[in-house]
Amino acid sequence: MSAVLVRSEVPGDREAVNRVVAEAFAHHGLEVVAMVEALNAARRTRASLVAEVDGEVVGHVQLSHSWVDARRKLVDVLVLSPLGVLPSHHGRGIGTTLLAAAVEAARDTGAPAVFLEGSPDFYGARGWSRGSTLGFEPPSVRVPDPAFQVVLFDSHEKWMTGRLVYCDPFWELDCVGLRDPRLAELEARLSTP
Numbered sequence: 001m002s003a004v005l006v007r008s009e010v011p012g013d014r015e016a017v018n019r020v021v022a023e024a025f026a027h028h029g030l031e032v033v034a035m036v037e038a039l040n041a042a043r044r045t046r047a048s049l050v051a052e053v054d055g056e057v058v059g060h061v062q063l064s065h066s067w068v069d070a071r072r073k074l075v076d077v078l079v080l081s082p083l084g085v086l087p088s089h090h091g092r093g094i095g096t097t098l099l100a101a102a103v104e105a106a107r108d109t110g111a112p113a114v115f116l117e118g119s120p121d122f123y124g125a126r127g128w129s130r131g132s133t134l135g136f137e138p139p140s141v142r143v144p145d146p147a148f149q150v151v152l153f154d155s156h157e158k159w160m161t162g163r164l165v166y167c168d169p170f171w172e173l174d175c176v177g178l179r180d181p182r183l184a185e186l187e188a189r190l191s192t193p
């Protein structure tokens, strides 16, 4: 396979990024595109990276600003969402490469932690931990515990625990966790050994 180049998104990438997001997230792709655009418009985006193969944008990952509501004060943290790769390019390590680059970009911002909602199998195998085991609460009861994941950085201090509070665009577009019947289906899957 041709080499994968990961780089920051530039203004000319917008259309290609929207296409990747829409295709990667299939039936709810347009909702995820709207979320990306809302995060950008609200100036909550802290990094947006693309993966390019042979000059074509085939993957995208975004980091945005949220908070942990710690006892002492609100702590600025990052949320990784969305991560998407064109279906035609799945299974070639592009998602893993983008994820690793996003974690490094998150570390470079000086944030103490980056959170996401996702498959514990996929992310757990790539260095992510279950948030609840490290003193964090998900932003909603509709985020199944195993799906709520975090990577901590050196700037994280012991007191920086508590509930993750997403920035407004996630709530305004109802992009937090899942709703039934998808939530119930996922919970059933996660509880099946």
Ligand SMILES: CC(C)(COP(=O)(O)OP(=O)(O)OC[C@H]1O[C@@H](n2cnc3c(N)ncnc32)[C@H](O)[C@@H]1OP(=O)(O)O)[C@@H](O)C(=O)NCCC(=O)NCCS
Residues within 6 Å of the ligand: 024, 025, 083, 084, 085, 086, 089, 090, 091, 092, 093, 094, 095, 096, 097, 117, 118, 119, 121, 122
């Ligand atoms: C998840 C995604 C980004 C992975 O991209 P990719 O380039 O195919 O990933 P890689 O080639 O690096 O890794 C492939 C692995 O991902 C796993 N994987 C793919 N989709 C997955 C999913 N929805 N849940 C769990 N694992 C998944 C594959 O089974 C494979 O596992 P293996 O390494 O044990 O064989 C891509 O499948 C995608 O865009 N999916 C749709 C959007 C999405 O669900 N994003 C994640 C939101 S949390």
